[in-house]
Amino acid sequence: MKTNGNILFSGVGGQGILLASEITAYALLEAGMDVKKSEVHGMAQRGGSVVAHLRYGKKVYSPLIEPGAVDIMIAFESMEAVRYLPFLHSGSQVVANSHKIPPPSVATGKMEYPANLLDTLSSKVPVLSVDGFAIAKEVGEIRAANVVLVGAMSAFMPVDGDLFIQVMKKRLPAKILEVNLQAFSRGREVAQKNA
Numbered sequence: 001m002k003t004n005g006n007i008l009f010s011g012v013g014g015q016g017i018l019l020a021s022e023i024t025a026y027a028l029l030e031a032g033m034d035v036k037k038s039e040v041h042g043m044a045q046r047g048g049s050v051v052a053h054l055r056y057g058k059k060v061y062s063p064l065i066e067p068g069a070v071d072i073m074i075a076f077e078s079m080e081a082v083r084y085l086p087f088l089h090s091g092s093q094v095v096a097n098s099h100k101i102p103p104p105s106v107a108t109g110k111m112e113y114p115a116n117l118l119d120t121l122s123s124k125v126p127v128l129s130v131d132g133f134a135i136a137k138e139v140g141e142i143r144a145a146n147v148v149l150v151g152a153m154s155a156f157m158p159v160d161g162d163l164f165i166q167v168m169k170k171r172l173p174a175k176i177l178e179v180n181l182q183a184f185s186r187g188r189e190v191a192q193k194n195a
Helices: 017-030 078-083 117-122 132-139 142-154 161-171 174-194
Strands: 005-012 034-040 049-057 070-075 088-097 127-130
Touching: 005 017, 005 078, 017 034, 017 049, 017 142, 017 161, 049 078, 070 078, 070 142, 078 088, 078 117, 088 117, 088 142, 117 127, 127 142, 127 174, 132 142, 132 174, 142 161, 142 174, 161 174
Parallel strands: 005 070, 070 088, 088 127
Antiparallel strands: 005 049, 034 049
């Protein structure tokens, strides 16, 4: 596996994208890598697009990823995966949440949610579709869907999964730690079975 790379986290406000990118950044730091991260919140409080750029390697000078340079995209919502298609290259890996969150234009009936988004995306790059919401519900906390997806993404990373677990043990409050550890493990299992 490569020891340097670019990860793009995309989704909508309230999905825990920033926590997911922080867990990943700290796991890479624990592995001895240089890490740079940047977030764009946009209209996050109103369900708008949120994106986080994360770059890692021996030495990283800028957190921003150029179009065509994303190695792994973790998409917390299907439409957001397609929105950032120009950032992918032929060797990119996408980990996408299959759970849909309709934007206001769809929720109010003005537009329809596009059909077969992940199928369209998978015709361009490898896509691992994970129902993060359903898995999080199974472990007892729907808000842990972000960590399910981090677990799935970790299977494609050049660091041991135990580093992610160590980071969560250090950084997450005790009251949410156990459910997030379960969510991470389940997501990683899904990726290892289907990758």
